Amino acid sequence: MSPRFLSRPVTIASPATSANLGPGYDAMGLALAYGDEITAEAAGAGVRVDVEGVGADQLPTDETHLVAASMLAAFDAMGGRPPGLRVRCANRIPHARGMGSSSAAIVGGIVAARELVEGGARLLPDTEALSLAARIEGHPDNVAAALLGGLTIAWVDLDVVEAVHIPVEASVVVFVPPYEVSTDEARALLPGDVPHADAARNAGRAALLVTALGGRRELLLAATQDDLHQAYRSPAMAESFEFMSELRQNGVPAVISGAGPTVLTFSGDAADTDALMARSPTGWTARALEATNVGARRIHA
Numbered sequence: 423m424s425p426r427f428l429s430r431p432v433t434i435a436s437p438a439t440s441a442n443l444g445p446g447y448d449a450m451g452l453a454l455a456y457g458d459e460i461t462a463e464a465a466g467a468g469v470r471v472d473v474e475g476v477g478a479d480q481l482p483t484d485e486t487h488l489v490a491a492s493m494l495a496a497f498d499a500m501g502g503r504p505p506g507l508r509v510r511c512a513n514r515i516p517h518a519r520g521m522g523s524s525s526a527a528i529v530g531g532i533v534a535a536r537e538l539v540e541g542g543a544r545l546l547p548d549t550e551a552l553s554l555a556a557r558i559e560g561h562p563d564n565v566a567a568a569l570l571g572g573l574t575i576a577w578v579d580l581d582v583v584e585a586v587h588i589p590v591e592a593s594v595v596v597f598v599p600p601y602e603v604s605t606d607e608a609r610a611l612l613p614g615d616v617p618h619a620d621a622a623r624n625a626g627r628a629a630l631l632v633t634a635l636g637g638r639r640e641l642l643l644a645a646t647q648d649d650l651h652q653a654y655r656s657p658a659m660a661e662s663f664e665f666m667s668e669l670r671q672n673g674v675p676a677v678i679s680g681a682g683p684t685v686l687t688f689s690g691d692a693a694d695t696d697a698l699m700a701r702s703p704t705g706w707t708a709r710a711l712e713a714t715n716v717g718a719r720r721i722h723a
């Protein structure tokens with residue numbers, strides 16, 4: 423039976439996310455208090471998307487737009503689509519930089535669709551929304567953090583994606599370079615196999631990271647060491663890899679954010695944050711951000 427669509431527009435705030443956090447490749451994600459807003463309404467006929475901010479004049483304006491496509495997939499999962507859909511995106515998350523722009527679009531779209539359907543939360547609960555979002559994105563780490571907020575650890579059993587949400591307090595600085603690297607390009611650089619010793623080391627560091635982010639800040643440098651993906655990807659992001667390595671040599675817990683090329687550091691008090699911001703390479707944008715324990719959510723109507 424086709425669902426009943428609500429007539430009022432909804433606005434969703436969808437957070438940026440940093441995946442991997444060093445050793446947690448394809449599993450760990452952290453939601454950041456910075457993001458995009460999506461306003462959507464089941465109205466008119468056909469699909470129309472307006473974009474302001476990042477991606478305006480570049481992104482499609484029809485049903486192939488990632489937010490619209492994710493909304494349509496969510497409507498299908500809930501039993502049917504409305505005759506028309508109007509979407510307005512106010513984008514702040516930079517694209518193809520490793521800050522989870524595609525996950526914010528996918529999860530924001532799914533949550534918007536859910537809010538436009540009577541009983542949407544029952545028809546598409548978080549458990550199912552997460553698997554749907556991960557299917558669209560191709561891996562679960564960013565979408566889990568975008569949906570649930572906080573620090574998330576996601577895993578996949580057959581086709582079902584599950585995740586735990588761990589509330590955290592964390593301050594970070596993101597250093598966004600002026601160049602893009604798409605996730606597809608960064609994933610294509612990874613080898614099919616890795617040495618057993620590297621995998622074993624990563625497992626230990628990822629486990630340690632949960633404790634480090636739980637308050638044992640002195641462990642963060644050791645806990646963010648990665649041997650599975652960052653170095654393999656360095657040919658596509660040489661400046662980022664070099665900057666991250668230099669920071670780590672100076673004792674700063676720095677990682678490549680997501681699939682890169684943004685570099686993320688965990689920071690301490692305001693003075694530490696200011697000192698880190700001052701190290702931003704010329705032409706890059708440094709931003710001090712807090713983690714948020716809230717995922718994509720309705721903020722108006």
Ligand SMILES: Nc1ncnc2c1ncn2[C@@H]1O[C@H](COP(=O)(O)OP(=O)(O)OP(=O)(O)O)[C@@H](O)[C@H]1O
Binds near residue numbers: 526
């Ligand atoms: N708000 C958006 N609206 C529509 N399409 C988007 C939006 N954000 C991202 N995209 C699409 O996703 C692409 C970027 O996705 P990609 O997975 O390569 O990087 P990312 O999500 O920014 O980084 P990462 O996954 O490493 O954190 C963009 O080039 C665009 O095609």
Ligand SMILES: N[C@@H](CCO)C(=O)O
Binds near residue numbers: 441605608680
């Ligand atoms: N785990 C993913 C995150 C980027 O979306 C990767 O590193 O490719």
